[in-house]
Amino acid sequence: MILAIESASTDLSLAIAGPDGATLGTDAWSSGHRQAHELLPRALELLARSGLALSDCRAVAVGLGPGSFTGLRVGLSVAKGIAFSLEVPIVGVPSLDAWLAAEPDCSVAVARAGAADAYLLERDAPGPVLVERAALVDLSGAVAARELAADFGMLHTRPPDRAAAAVARLAAGRLADDPAGDDLERLEPTYLRGPRGIVTTGQGAIEWR
Numbered sequence: 001m002i003l004a005i006e007s008a009s010t011d012l013s014l015a016i017a018g019p020d021g022a023t024l025g026t027d028a029w030s031s032g033h034r035q036a037h038e039l040l041p042r043a044l045e046l047l048a049r050s051g052l053a054l055s056d057c058r059a060v061a062v063g064l065g066p067g068s069f070t071g072l073r074v075g076l077s078v079a080k081g082i083a084f085s086l087e088v089p090i091v092g093v094p095s096l097d098a099w100l101a102a103e104p105d106c107s108v109a110v111a112r113a114g115a116a117d118a119y120l121l122e123r124d125a126p127g128p129v130l131v132e133r134a135a136l137v138d139l140s141g142a143v144a145a146r147e148l149a150a151d152f153g154m155l156h157t158r159p160p161d162r163a164a165a166a167v168a169r170l171a172a173g174r175l176a177d178d179p180a181g182d183d184l185e186r187l188e189p190t191y192l193r194g195p196r197g198i199v200t201t202g203q204g205a206i207e208w209r
Contacts, residue, residue, distance in 0.1 A: 004017065005061070007063065015165040023169075060090040060091070064094055065111070089183075102160065110139070136152050140156050
């Protein structure tokens with residue numbers, strides 16, 4: 001069984017999946033600053049509702065952002081702690097990739113990058129770009145956190161409530177190719193504005209590389 005955690009935004013989600021990535025159970029909720037208090041108890045509750053225990057976990061999958069410092073720090077800490085204690089592999093998945101995989105009808109995924117900017121990932125693009133909030137007002141077909149959509153005045157968006165299930169599916173694909181694959185030593189979250197790996201494209205946008 002794979003336990004998946006996606007906590008890059010204030011819309012958090014959890015999923016448990018079989019070795020093939022098939023979803024066995026999910027949970028999703030919106031949270032302000034209580035991720036540290038809510039994440040592990042809700043994961044244990046989800047397992048219990050599905051007739052499973054934490055000891056049944058054979059791998060952990062976690063979203064890497066980009067996203068909020070608090071959410072990613074809590075999500076990765078919980079994921080690493082579970083993987084380390086159970087001695088099972090942990091797989092990191094870019095959050096916006098998982099958001100788009102979870103919502104096939106959406107063409108872009110948008111995550112907060114600060115008070116006035118956002119990371120935008122178009123489907124099939126090599127990576128997200130940094131855009132100003134003005135570029136998002138008329139955007140349609142986007143998956144975005146509820147608080148971001150409300151703050152930036154985005155209409156007709158879909159929240160990433162099913163993202164953890166997609167994180168589990170993407171991780172299952174990785175593990176199928178490399179059953180012993182483990183990202184524990186190299187997991188690195190992408191926070192709101194990473195201090196490295198950001199380059200200017202020359203057209204007013206900034207690209208993550």
